Amino acid sequence: MDTIYKKIADIVGSNYVSNAAEELYIYSRDQGVQPARLPDYVVMPNSTEEVQKIVALANKEKIPIVPMGGALVLSGLTIPQRGGIVLDMKRMNRILEVNEKSHYAVVEAGTSQGMLQAYLKKHHPKLKHSVPDAPPVATIGGNIAIHGSGHLSQSEGGFHTEMVTGLEVVLASGEAVKLGSCSTVPKWFSRAPIPDLAGLFMGWNGTTGVITKIGLKLFPSPKLKDVMMFMTEDVDSITDILFRIIDTEMAEDIAFFVSPKPAYFEGYQLIMISVVANSEKEMKLRLELIRESVREYIDSKEAGFLPLPPYMKVKLVGAPQKNLSEFADVMKGGGFEYVGAIMPVESIPEAYRAGLEITSKHDITYSMGARIVGRGSCVMFYYAYPFNRADSKNIETVAKALEETNEKALEIGGIPWKTEISGQQLILERMEPGTYKMMTEIRKLLDPNGIMNPGNWEVQS
Amino acid sequence: MYELKFDPAICEKCKSCDCIMKCQYIDMDLEKAKEEHRKLVRGEDSEILTQCVTCYACEEYCPYHNHPFYLIVERQEEKGIHPVPKPIEKSQVVMMAPKGRIGEKAAAEPVINLCYFPMLKGSISGKLYEGTSLILGSDIFCNLMFLHFARNSVIKERLPAMMDNIMKYHLNPGGAKEFICYHDECYGTYTSWAPAFGMEVPFKPIHLFDFLYNRLKELKSDIKPLNIKVAYQRPCSSRLCPEMDHFVDDIFELIGVERPEREYDRENALCCGGVLEAQQRFDLTEENQTKNIEDMKATGATHCVFNCPFCFFTLMGKVSEKGMTPILMSDLCRMALGE
Ligand SMILES: Cc1cc2nc3c(=O)[nH]c(=O)nc-3n(C[C@H](O)[C@H](O)[C@H](O)COP(=O)(O)OP(=O)(O)OC[C@H]3O[C@@H](n4cnc5c(N)ncnc54)[C@H](O)[C@@H]3O)c2cc1C
Ligand code: SF4
Ligand code: SF4
Numbered sequence: 044m045d046t047i048y049k050k051i052a053d054i055v056g057s058n059y060v061s062n063a064a065e066e067l068y069i070y071s072r073d074q075g076v077q078p079a080r081l082p083d084y085v086v087m088p089n090s091t092e093e094v095q096k097i098v099a100l101a102n103k104e105k106i107p108i109v110p111m112g113g114a115l116v117l118s119g120l121t122i123p124q125r126g127g128i129v130l131d132m133k134r135m136n137r138i139l140e141v142n143e144k145s146h147y148a149v150v151e152a153g154t155s156q157g158m159l160q161a162y163l164k165k166h167h168p169k170l171k172h173s174v175p176d177a178p179p180v181a182t183i184g185g186n187i188a189i190h191g192s193g194h195l196s197q198s199e200g201g202f203h204t205e206m207v208t209g210l211e212v213v214l215a216s217g218e219a220v221k222l223g224s225c226s227t228v229p230k231w232f233s234r235a236p237i238p239d240l241a242g243l244f245m246g247w248n249g250t251t252g253v254i255t256k257i258g259l260k261l262f263p264s265p266k267l268k269d270v271m272m273f274m275t276e277d278v279d280s281i282t283d284i285l286f287r288i289i290d291t292e293m294a295e296d297i298a299f300f301v302s303p304k305p306a307y308f309e310g311y312q313l314i315m316i317s318v319v320a321n322s323e324k325e326m327k328l329r330l331e332l333i334r335e336s337v338r339e340y341i342d343s344k345e346a347g348f349l350p351l352p353p354y355m356k357v358k359l360v361g362a363p364q365k366n367l368s369e370f371a372d373v374m375k376g377g378g379f380e381y382v383g384a385i386m387p388v389e390s391i392p393e394a395y396r397a398g399l400e401i402t403s404k405h406d407i408t409y410s411m412g413a414r415i416v417g418r419g420s421c422v423m424f425y426y427a428y429p430f431n432r433a434d435s436k437n438i439e440t441v442a443k444a445l446e447e448t449n450e451k452a453l454e455i456g457g458i459p460w461k462t463e464i465s466g467q468q469l470i471l472e473r474m475e476p477g478t479y480k481m482m483t484e485i486r487k488l489l490d491p492n493g494i495m496n497p498g499n500w501e502v503q504s
Numbered sequence: 505m506y507e508l509k510f511d512p513a514i515c516e517k518c519k520s521c522d523c524i525m526k527c528q529y530i531d532m533d534l535e536k537a538k539e540e541h542r543k544l545v546r547g548e549d550s551e552i553l554t555q556c557v558t559c560y561a562c563e564e565y566c567p568y569h570n571h572p573f574y575l576i577v578e579r580q581e582e583k584g585i586h587p588v589p590k591p592i593e594k595s596q597v598v599m600m601a602p603k604g605r606i607g608e609k610a611a612a613e614p615v616i617n618l619c620y621f622p623m624l625k626g627s628i629s630g631k632l633y634e635g636t637s638l639i640l641g642s643d644i645f646c647n648l649m650f651l652h653f654a655r656n657s658v659i660k661e662r663l664p665a666m667m668d669n670i671m672k673y674h675l676n677p678g679g680a681k682e683f684i685c686y687h688d689e690c691y692g693t694y695t696s697w698a699p700a701f702g703m704e705v706p707f708k709p710i711h712l713f714d715f716l717y718n719r720l721k722e723l724k725s726d727i728k729p730l731n732i733k734v735a736y737q738r739p740c741s742s743r744l745c746p747e748m749d750h751f752v753d754d755i756f757e758l759i760g761v762e763r764p765e766r767e768y769d770r771e772n773a774l775c776c777g778g779v780l781e782a783q784q785r786f787d788l789t790e791e792n793q794t795k796n797i798e799d800m801k802a803t804g805a806t807h808c809v810f811n812c813p814f815c816f817f818t819l820m821g822k823v824s825e826k827g828m829t830p831i832l833m834s835d836l837c838r839m840a841l842g843e
Contacts, residue, residue: 274589274591274592274595275591276590276591276594305599306598307595307596307598307599308595309598311591311595327790330786331786334784334786341589341784344586344589344590345589345590345591346589346591347588347589347591347592347782347784348781348784349592349782350778350781350782350818352817352818353817353820353821354817
């Protein structure tokens with residue numbers, strides 16, 4: 044018998060390790076266009092201690108290790124580029140603490156967005172966390188590892204990593220460390236005032252360590268929800284319109300989107316504005332202030348709010364938004380990938396035009412949009428391209444379009460987010476050499492044997 | 505090609521200018537109303553053109569049936585006035601366009617024309633509708649809603665083809681000569697708008713209330729009187745066929761429902777607010793809906809009945825919040841039959 048397999052089985056139990064061909068096949072790919080690559084083992088740990096032992100073993104044996112949550116990143120970041128172990132974190136899904144008085148939660152990294160959301164709704168209905176529009180099985184850890192964003196990113200401070208109050212991480216050595224207030228006192232309220240080491244693990248795609256626990260800010264969950272939809276056909280006015288709405292500080296989530304389907308939306312730009320309130324009076328005031336902020340546009344007759352029937356509102360008020368998930372399968376082949384580029388709000392018109400050019404050049408269907416982050420400090424602009432996985436020509440075309448989109452995003456001053464290895468190369472090519480050098484040295488220090496999700500965030504020879 | 509049959513001489517002689525004086529959304533004294541109306545007739549800029557919320561009511565108010573509302577819409581379009589923001593208007597024109605998906609489906613009488621409300625198919629069931637044929641869809645849609653957008657031209661362009669489709673694909677193959685309009689809007693199109701613009705209608709439209717009343721009479725022994733008070737939300741398009749309003753009373757009598765007297769019923773009915781919202785008149789929407797629903801509630805009504813699905817979707821939430829049950833007329837009748 045394979046000795047590595049046996050050693051892993053001794054740590055997690057034989058039910059939670061596999062090297063069966065069919066399981067390796069599943070773990071070798073995601074929904075995107077990135078080529079599949081088989082792992083050697085799939086392991087599902089149940090505790091920080093088990094993670095420590097597995098990582099220590101991998102380090103000793105110099106076996107690559109790729110942490111994985113929901114595997115919904117779409118850009119191949121959980122595909123083991125050099126084989127080795129895929130560490131599926133989904134069993135580590137315990138909600139360890141919800142501190143109502145200090146508005147934070149502590150969860151294991153494999154806790155899914157859906158689980159935390161349902162748990163809060165049931166046990167702490169006055170609180171909520173920021174939810175990405177990914178399917179609910181996406182994990183908190185996976186989302187933090189890539190700088191995710193969600194429905195409170197506009198109003199409550201920015202990227203989900205900015206909502207992290209502390210981390211527990213297992214380093215490549217097998218050591219577990221706590222970062223943030225939890226390193227010094229038994230509470231997970233803040234990363235300040237001590238040196239902030241949590242940044243060494245957020246946005247790194249699992250290349251610096253395995254996140255095992257996360258402290259996360261919680262926010263008030265007002266009971267009333269409403270949604271507005273603003274429509275224009277002048278993309279050059281979008282930046283101004285968005286800032287007028289953002290600056291009212293009355294909206295929770297603000298997202299811009301365009302889509303050629305249905306046909307009656309083609310050529311129009313839509314802004315979806317979610318509003319929450321504790322009372323009818325408050326809601327009325329919020330809606331009124333938002334409407335007033337764009338009054339000039341309304342009076343010019345060049346833009347306006349679409350009346351939304353209740354059945355449509357019901358669909359639009361929820362988080363996560365299901366539209367993108369539904370759109371993901373319009374080609375009926377189960378393939379879907381998007382370039383999410385982080386860029387300033389002012390770049391939206393240019394980003395939109397670039398998207399139209401690329402999709403028309405490749406004759407592919409698309410959905411584009413942007414979620415406002417941090418009250419307008421930037422947006423996550425997405426170019427979503429669904430495709431049919433059974434059609435290799437279609438895959439090739441979409442792969443090309445994604446590559447060109449990454450390049451274009453950088454050209455207009457944005458940075459592709461959670462991007463494929465080829466997209467990472469484009470970023471590294473443009474990065475200040477000193478910055479890249481520092482990244483490499485930090486990685487060498489944290490992971491001298493280069494076992495942590497190798498292939499990512501490194502210049503390919 | 506299709507010209508409005510409007511006689512300026514009638515307006516010239518008209519002393520009351522009811523079309524504007526009775527309007528709930530334009531506030532002018534008689535002199536001013538006449539003056540602004542004269543400007544309208546002459547094709548000049550008139551305050552009426554921008555103040556009108558397209559509620560259709562003056563079609564009912566004019567004692568001479570001189571089509572004041574259709575004239576307003578014609579003039580609005582001529583002058584490039586857009587009651588609804590342009591992108592919303594344009595997108596609606598595309599959304600409601602014929603999709604060319606119609607195929608032959610013989611419809612034998614009685615035929616129900618469900619307009620373009622596929623989500624209401626479930627409503628066409630039970631004893632009331634036994635033996636009926638159903639037709640619906642974008643390819644037979646009357647498009648009258650574009651009056652609210654000052655786009656009479658869309659109706660003129662699309663309606664002849666819609667009528668041809670109805671005949672060719674549904675009525676002729678089924679040997680039918682008439683159909684029941686589920687929505688007042690279709691009935692108003694064929695009995696008011698088309699004749700006003702000199703468009704020939706090759707079939708006989710029947711109002712839903714007329715059909716429901718006669719059907720309920722046939723099923724009288726099955727009716728269990730509901731013994732409830734029901735407030736009626738008149739839709740804008742009922743202004744094109746006010747002669748049908750008595751059927752509401754007749755039906756209510758048959759099914760044991762009281763139509764309580766209230767300020768905003770009958771001639772004084774208020775717009776549901778859906779169109780006002782599309783026109784971005786948010787304060788007016790709120791004011792109208794509040795007045796209207798409080799008025800309903802004050803009568804002790806337990807239900808609010810609608811004939812127009814658009815009014816239903818617009819007001820259902822607010823009506824429910826006030827403790828009344830929103831219901832479509834057709835479903836209210838089915839309720840009386842124990843369904
Ligand atoms: C329809 C759709 C909509 C989406 N909308 C959004 C959105 O609104 N906002 C958003 O942020 N994302 C969105 N996404 C992208 C993505 O699904 C989410 O970010 C998701 O939260 C990623 O989590 P995951 O558990 O699936 O991560 P995975 O795909 O499993 O992993 C992502 C990366 O994190 C690393 N990783 C995973 N777990 C750990 C860990 N414990 N420690 C260290 N590294 C780890 C992996 O190695 C990989 O590099 C969307 C995806 C889809 C399909
Ligand atoms: S439209 Fe009718 S009510 Fe108005 S002025 Fe002319 S005749 Fe009088
Ligand atoms: S349509 Fe309504 S709002 Fe317009 S003028 Fe006639 S009554 Fe007044």
